[in-house]
């Protein structure tokens with residue numbers, strides 16, 4: 001075969017391949033960046049591809065379409081598609097995200113995964129977003145977003161997320177596509193930990209983490225080991241669900257996990273016939289929650305469908321905005337102006353500042369202290385100053401308001 005006829009065959013192969021489209025975007029396989037190289041050797045065609053951005057089913061479909069297209073070219077005797085392994089270079093690990101939001105629930109089945117995946121899609125309208133499904137016992141995210149495995153690894157052996165629209169997704173459910181996950185305890189924790197630590201992400205804006213339901217080991221360790229900006233707790237308005245959620249919020253706070261707020265899912269049902277909203281659970285159960293309600297989502301068929309990154313129903317857009325706002329203020333400390341701030345002071349100055357303010361108060365006046373370490377021991381000092389036993393302090397509360405700041409609130413006896 002002459003060089004001339006060889007390049008003609010290449011042209012025809014290319015022309016045919018231009019008709020094969022990226023199933024997730026209206027682009028040809030060239031525009032989508034799937035084609036790395038085309039070798040034409042005599043009548044044998046080899047196409048080198050990089051389709052790491054597609055999930056397993058989608059890339060298999062593209063390979064199939066490419067084989068069919070090139071097979072139709074006259075004078076082609078055989079065609080092969082080879083996949084190149086992408087490198088981790090230019091990708092980053094979990095530490096690189098600007099913010100990390102975890103989605104939790106006290107119990108299963110309240111719509112936590114629906115909220116996590118819809119929230120990720122809502123946030124994807126304004127930035128690059130990734131979703132990590134850590135729900136080891138019910139990894140529903142692949143189903144909800146209609147993505148599938150298997151997970152491919154980079155040249156360096158790091159697991160690569162799959163992509164839908166601009167959203168990157170990693171799930172324990174993609175590791176054993178279709179197989180039941182019956183991992184428990186340490187093994188489950190190790191598997192999630194490994195995947196979490198090693199996934200090589202291209203996106204580095206916001207990471208949404210779908211936690212397993214409840215407050216078990218995997219949840220608490222994940223929340224303590226991962227630098228989460230805050231957790232969104234999903235509940236239904238049913239009073240038992242709200243009571244469990246209130247306890248979960250308390251437990252997270254006790255474990256120094258910042259709570260961004262709650263999402264009340266299935267808050268109302270809008271009648272298909274008359275468009276009239278109906279409350280599903282009457283009563284004022286929500287007053288039990290000591291956390292902001294970020295959004296109330298209706299029970300709606302549109303929330304049962306597959307959400308699209310960047311294009312979600314209105315209530316979910318509002319949830320995205322509320323979460324973005326909550327992340328921005330999560331690190332801020334909210335204390336009265338006259339709080340005694342001893343952060344960064346040397347030990348003697350700390351004592352003096354506390355004594356000066358406390359002694360200037362009258363009985364019944366509030367006293368608020370901000371410290372960069374746990375101020376519980378200050379209670380004994382205040383007791384000596386007031387010449388009163390600890391139980392004489394009507395209220396004595398210490399909370400870790402941010403990862404670096406503690407607040408003590410009490411009232412002078």
Ligand SMILES: Nc1ncnc2c1ncn2[C@@H]1O[C@H](COP(=O)(O)OP(=O)(O)OP(=O)(O)O)[C@@H](O)[C@H]1O
Pocket residue numbers: 105107108109110111112113114115135138140213265266297298299300301303304
């Ligand atoms: N607001 C809603 N409107 C209509 N259906 C909803 C809504 N929220 C969730 N659902 C449906 O409820 C079911 C359970 O939702 P989902 O899987 O998100 O719950 P979950 O809390 O993550 O459950 P698990 O804890 O078992 O993982 C799904 O079929 C989902 O489509």
